[in-house]
Amino acid sequence: MTALKVLILGVICVQLSCGREFSTLNHIRSKTPSDVQSTAAADLIKRVIGVRASDFLVSVDPSIGPKNRDTFKLVSSGAKLSITGTSGVAAAMGFYYYLKYYCGGQFTWAGQQVALPTVLPVIASPGKVVTSNDQFRYYQNVCTVSYSFAWWDWARWEREIDWMAMQGINLPLAFTGQEAIFQRVYMAMGFTDKDLESHFGGAAFLAWARMGNIHGWGGPLPQTWMDAQLILQHQIVTRMRSLGITPVLPGFAGHVPAAITRVFPQANVTRLGGWSNFHQNYSETYLLDFSDPLFSKIGGSFIKAMEYEFGVDHIYNADTFNEMTPRSNDPAYLAAAAKGVYNGLLAGDTQAIWLMQGWLFMEQGFWKPPQIKALLTGVPQGKMIILDLISELYPIYARTESYYGQPFIWCMLHNFGGTMELYGALDKVNVGPSAGRSFPNTTMVGTGLTPEGINQNEVMYEFMNEQAWRPGPVDLLDWIDSYQKQRYNGGNKFTSVAWALLKWSVYNCSDTHREHSTNVPITTRPRLVPELAPDIWYDPEQLYQAWDNMVLASATPALGNNTLFTYDLVDVTRNSLQILSSMYYRDIIAAYITTNTSQLQTAGQKMVDLLSDLDTLLASDVHFLLGTWTEAARQFSLDVNDTILYDLNSRNQVTLWGPTGQIRDYAAKQWSGLINRYYKPRWQLFVDSLVNSTKTGIPFNNVKYDQDTFSTVELPFSNDHTAFPTTTTGSSVDLAAKFHQKYRPETKSKFFSQFPRKSDRTSAFSKQLARQWGRALA
The missing domain is CATH 3.30.379.10 (Chitobiase/beta-hexosaminidase domain 2-like)
Incomplete structure (x- = not known):
């Protein structure tokens, strides 16, 4: 050449x-x-x-x-x-x-x-x-601030900002403390504390109150909270800027307190539709019309108040229609809506750039090309940035002519609700960002992480962040072997093979499967019909073989004392046990259908025992403790009323998610304490109800079971004030080995034959595994 x-x-x-x-x-x-x-x-x-x-x-x-x-x-x-x-x-x-x-x-x-x-x-x-390949590396979903960051103090934020900087992130969301600024603006306009009590959401639900999905639920928000968060935001923004990071501050999206009809009787307002089964007491938020002069007044005042408090970086996030249907699909209305939000930003900062999540465009019933184009082109080209929120599965830039000329950031969403299923689409992340950059007339300006919750599947985030500087796809088997060596100070032959198996199974999702708690029986309220169907896109045996190798690796003292290894050992064991719950559930249903009380009791006891063992395992690692979450919430309490409020917020979000279970189990967590005190009692009641039905001949009543579960398990837990442990018990290595010996034989059941096997000797998997074995033994 x-x-x-x-x-x-x-x-x-x-x-x-x-x-x-x-x-x-x-x-x-x-x-x-x-x-x-x-x-x-x-x-x-x-x-x-x-x-x-x-x-x-x-x-x-x-x-x-x-x-x-x-x-x-x-x-x-x-x-x-x-x-x-x-x-x-x-x-x-x-x-x-x-x-x-x-x-x-x-x-x-x-x-x-x-x-x-x-x-x-x-x-x-x-x-x-x-x-770097692009100008920006973005971080956070607007939900992350509630699903994962809700109870962080400065020490935790400091560590996260260090992590951000080392990962190359230069454009993170900085939403902390905004309620104090909105309070300042609204009260100067004549609103009262009482008006704002029903507007701001509770501490664990602020993300959705900020987007207008709900209002008031989990509140009222204490003044001490708002003041403390304002101080915390100063620390966050100061540290970010010192490292050359540009924080994305909030903008005004048009959602206003209901009292606006009293304070400004002539204001042109409408009410958004309900959201996720919330009653109008907590939903149907008031939306100020984009052409109303008040819009720019509130928007500009808010930006100027923030600049006075924190300084200015010229980029703001505002999401008006996130999971909310606009009142009109007329392109002219949508263009005016975009112009109104943008003008509200300009009223406070003439150099404003509007950053918006592109999640709303996932709803293709309303958001067809004319509607999307109208909203996007209502703002001057280059003056807004769209977060293509779930590019790894649904790249919207590809069906919108690269957002009709507006710059966008290629994002990996990956996680919903902060749930914990082992899951990833490594192959798609490997090629996706490069494809975005080479798309015809591309307007891609960066890569980003937009998980709803963090603290899970760390391999996906390490890999995604490297797409910021990698010129193109890599050999994934080589990369993941390097990953486990970095993680385990060299690892050994067993960890090498374990990660090859994980790469080929749980991290090899090639369809549009989305990680979600409702795919996991143990964290979903049990039901008879429709049956809870296991959503497994891989050969479970490959996960179980990875589990085999992790347990074998744990016998090495150096690994048994490596906190990242023991965390992964618990995580792989947890997911291996989780899949078995699908089999036990199927056995429970089959035994009930055939009215075989003995088999029903046996299968039910297996499910309950599994949950007990899972709770015991999770108690051995601090990252899997409910108490870590609930006690972090309590640290903000100054009196018993605060404690009651923060207890409700922390417990309700990860369980009922609403007063009566509006988004029940969406943010489910497999945490010690939560398993024994919440999920196990639900399953025990389900099994007992089915057994009673087979004995009495009275058909199982799912509606009655739901009512009983809500009144005797779910609501009491949500309103409980019990303190949960924040320190670990037991040895992760010993417990993983114990439960591996107990449950590994169960994985040989015919139940797992329904999933396609990929491990025959002629498959690509076998060839790669042989290659990994050779490398590990060299």
Whole structure:
């Protein structure tokens, strides 16, 4: 190949790997001085590795890379490593790159493995240079702030911001504390505290109150909460900016307190429709008409109040119609709606950029091409950014001509409700971002993470974040082997094979399956009909073989003392037991249908025993404790009334999700305490009811069972004030081995033959597994 051809090919590859740039977005970048950013990045490294931070020389120099794309350079300087980044984020990203790929380390939600070699690995001159593909790396779903962040203090936020920076995230949502600002604006306009009590949601439900889905549920929001969150937001925004991160602040989307009809009788308002079975007492929020002069007044006042409090970064999130149907599908109305929201932002900041979640466009009954185009083109091109919220499964940019010219960010949603099923679509994430950048007339400007909840499936987030700088797809088997070595300080032959099996099974979803709690029998209220159908897209035997290998690996003392390994061991064991519940449920139903009381009692006892054992297992790791969540909520209590309120919020969100179970089990968690006190009693009552039915001959009444479950289990738990443990009991290694010995024989049941087997010797799976075994034994 000639030198000219090589040069041309290189130019083409660079063009395909990089997203579009919009001059209208040039001002969305850090204004923090380089020396402040370099100091912040150096401080981050010290928090992560302690005294070894002195082995790193950190500097920020925007000139080393292209404009609007972050670059880092790594090169040895004597015994130390020099890290230069175009920003603090870039420097932190460079540090993490070195930690992972030169030192074999990892820093995640579940913990870290950051032991450095005594002598740092050398990177000879001219060094290693990496440049991001796009301008932005976004983080958070508007729901994440409630499903996962609701009870965070500064210590937890500080660690998360460190994680963000090392992952290269430079555009995260920063929604904390906004109720105090809205309170300030509304009360200056004549609203009262009482008016706002029924408008703001409770502490665990703020995400949906902010989007107008609900109002008031979980409240009233204490003044002490709003004040504390305002202080916390100052810490969050200050730290983000010090690292060169641009926080996305909230904007006014048009949802207003019901008292607006009293304070402004002439205001043009309508009520949105109900949401998720909530009664109008908590739903049907008032929406101010976009053409009403009050819209720009409130919108502008809110932006200016935020700027006075926190400063300005010129980018704001506002979601008016998220899971809410507009009152008209007339394109002219929708264009006016978009213009109204945007003008509200401009009234407070003439350089405003509107960032909006594209989730609403998933509802194709209403949002057809004319409606989508009208909303998007109601704002000047390049003045809004769309989060293509679930690009890995449903890339909306592909059916909207790349959002009709508006810039978008390719996002991996992955998780709903913060549930915990092992799940991922690695193959789709491997190719998706590159496909977005090479789409005809692409307007892609970044990649993003938009999970509804975090603290699960960490492998998916490590991999997705690398798409920010990887030029294209990688060999996934090689990548995942590298991942487990980083995680387990080298791992061993068993962890290597275990992760190959996980990659091929739970992380190999190739259809449009969406991880969800209602696919898991143990965390779904039992019913006779329609039967709870197991939603398993992979061969369970491959998961069980991964479990085999994780248990074998746990016999190695170094791994048994590795917190990331024991976390994964518990997680794989948990999911393996979870699948067995589908078999026991099927046996319960079959025994009831044949009125075989003895078999029904046996199958029912197996289900109850499984739940007891699962609770015992989960109690061995702090990440799987209900008490970690509930006690974090209680820390904000100043008196008994606060405690009662925060108890309700923390317990209700993960169970009933509403006063009577409006979104029951959506945010289900497999946590110790929650299993024994909530899910097991529901199943015990279900089994007892079925047994009583077979004995008396009176048909099982599912409606009565639902009523009894709500009144005797679900509502009492939601209103309970029992404190749950925040410390672990038992050994994760010993318990995983014990339950593996007890339950692994159960997985040989014919029940699992209904799922397609992929492990025959001629399959691609067998070839890859053989390859992994060979690598592990080498």
